[in-house]
Amino acid sequence: MIKEATTTPLAPIPVSKGHWLLKNLPGMGKNILTHFYETEQKFGPTYDNPIPFMRIICTSEPDFMRYVLQQNHRNYKKGKSYDVLKLVLGNGLVTSNGQFWQKQRRLAQPAFHKKSLADLFDAMGEVAGDYFNSLEAKRGTEIDIAREMMAVTARIALKALFSDNSEEDMNAVYESMTDVQRYVSDVLNDPFARIKFPLNGRKKQFKKDMSVLNEVVLKAIAKRRESGEKHPDLLQMMMDATYEDSNEQMNDQQLRDEMITMFSAGHETSANGLAWTIHLLAKHPKIVAKMRAEIKAVCGDKLPGFQDLRQLTYIRQVIDEGMRLYPPVWGVSRTAIADDEYRGVKIKKDEVVFCLIYNAHHREDLFENAKTFNPDRFETAKVKAMPKMSYLPFGGGPRLCIGNMFALMEMQLLLVGLFQRFDFDLIKDQIIDMEALVTLRPRYGIKMNLK
Numbered sequence: 001m002i003k004e005a006t007t008t009p010l011a012p013i014p015v016s017k018g019h020w021l022l023k024n025l026p027g028m029g030k031n032i033l034t035h036f037y038e039t040e041q042k043f044g045p046t047y048d049n050p051i052p053f054m055r056i057i058c059t060s061e062p063d064f065m066r067y068v069l070q071q072n073h074r075n076y077k078k079g080k081s082y083d084v085l086k087l088v089l090g091n092g093l094v095t096s097n098g099q100f101w102q103k104q105r106r107l108a109q110p111a112f113h114k115k116s117l118a119d120l121f122d123a124m125g126e127v128a129g130d131y132f133n134s135l136e137a138k139r140g141t142e143i144d145i146a147r148e149m150m151a152v153t154a155r156i157a158l159k160a161l162f163s164d165n166s167e168e169d170m171n172a173v174y175e176s177m178t179d180v181q182r183y184v185s186d187v188l189n190d191p192f193a194r195i196k197f198p199l200n201g202r203k204k205q206f207k208k209d210m211s212v213l214n215e216v217v218l219k220a221i222a223k224r225r226e227s228g229e230k231h232p233d234l235l236q237m238m239m240d241a242t243y244e245d246s247n248e249q250m251n252d253q254q255l256r257d258e259m260i261t262m263f264s265a266g267h268e269t270s271a272n273g274l275a276w277t278i279h280l281l282a283k284h285p286k287i288v289a290k291m292r293a294e295i296k297a298v299c300g301d302k303l304p305g306f307q308d309l310r311q312l313t314y315i316r317q318v319i320d321e322g323m324r325l326y327p328p329v330w331g332v333s334r335t336a337i338a339d340d341e342y343r344g345v346k347i348k349k350d351e352v353v354f355c356l357i358y359n360a361h362h363r364e365d366l367f368e369n370a371k372t373f374n375p376d377r378f379e380t381a382k383v384k385a386m387p388k389m390s391y392l393p394f395g396g397g398p399r400l401c402i403g404n405m406f407a408l409m410e411m412q413l414l415l416v417g418l419f420q421r422f423d424f425d426l427i428k429d430q431i432i433d434m435e436a437l438v439t440l441r442p443r444y445g446i447k448m449n450l451k
């Protein structure tokens with residue numbers, strides 16, 4: 001494994017010029033993931049990717065990403081694309097910046113400590129158990145594993161957030177959230193969306209969906225406040241938490257933003273990670289056999305308890321490797337707050353650095369036989385030898401995913417339950433393609449025979 005040289009100058013970096021007027025916009029609009037990947041194959045891991053009126057520096061260099069995300073993170077805020085996410089998420093943890101973000105992060109962090117996660121794991125187990133039972137009805141039929149995973153992770157997230165809400169309200173959140181996320185993705189990916197959507201009625205529909213979403217979430221908050229009842233869920237933890245300086249609690253609007261942020265950040269990512277991993281497993285029966293041997297040894301026929309998770313090391317490696325090949329968040333961007341310089345590369349105020357997680361995970365010099373699905377590369381000793389930030393499915397630095405442990409335990413639980421009870425055969429001759437929206441999802445789903 002080659003380590004990055006940290007002191008040699010990187011500048012001058014190559015420029016991907018693209019179209020004479022629109023620069024790299026057409027390539028990015030056609031297929032953003034392929035565009036960034038192929039440009040890297042042509043120019044190397046760090047290159048300039050201008051679009052009209054904006055310079056984007058793309059990189060998959062672990063050290064460069066570490067510099068921006070961690071070492072000099074104070075000089076960077078979330079990239080411009082996060083402003084579009086604000087339409088739905090408001091000013092929650094994902095989209096906020098600076099001191100306000102830091103205050104919120106400190107407030108929310110305890111909800112993801114081990115003790116709270118153990119409580120949430122019980123609720124997760126209940127939802128998962130019901131889901132596996134309901135899946136029995138589909139045995140012998142064709143399923144779309146991507147759709148299945150989206151539905152079950154949404155249920156888990158909703159239970160973890162609002163454990164006491166009615167089925168009807170949860171469905172309303174799920175449906176309106178799916179619609180508004182689709183809208184935001186389309187705004188992000190279609191350069192003409194801002195002109196088209198007010199005219200073709202999509203903007204109006206979006207506003208309607210948002211008001212349903214807000215109403216249900218604010219109602220859940222009000223109900224909890226009025227009843228005075230306590231429930232073991234994220235809403236409760238966030239409601240009870242107090243700011244260090246003022247000792248005050250979050251107001252309803254901020255609670256709404258954080259709840260919707262958690263739901264949005266927390267289910268589609270895990271769902272896509274799982275769907276891609278199950279798709280890889282369906283092609284690797286030997287790995288499935290090894291996984292099943294571990295499940296049998298640790299849990300027998302039961303679902304794992306919270307304490308068992310640590311022993312499910314091979315399954316954890318399978319998940320890590322699945323997210324290496326198909327990182328649910330394929331890149332994170334940052335905008336420079338003031339002029340900066342990294343190894344001779346000048347980064348001016350307002351320029352964007354795009355950390356390309358997908359590209360880093362597919363580099364041959366960082367991961368031998370990078371295209372091969374090989375969970376053994378995540379054995380503890382080998383992980384220790386990996387260059388820092390060469391593997392970063394959860395991002396890095398102070399803005400590392402707050403839900404990473406939640407996601408890992410959820411994915412372990414679901415993989416165990418699914419492979420205890422079912423076999424998955426990929427339907428032949430289907431097109432499986434990646435679509436890089438906010439998350440990396442299978443464009444046409446992934447069809448499987450459930451056995």
Ligand code: HEM
Pocket residue numbers: 093094105261262263265266267269270273327328329332333392393394395396398399400401402403404406407
């Ligand atoms: C496999 C599943 C997941 C993946 C791959 C993932 C990935 C990420 C990444 C890469 C970031 C950093 C974004 C950036 O730096 O711009 C992030 C942030 C975040 N994630 Fe996750 N995530 C997952 C699951 C979850 C879950 C389950 C939750 C909540 C229950 C969650 C909540 C958040 C929040 C709130 C942030 C913003 C943190 C901050 O800026 O302080 N994520 N996630």
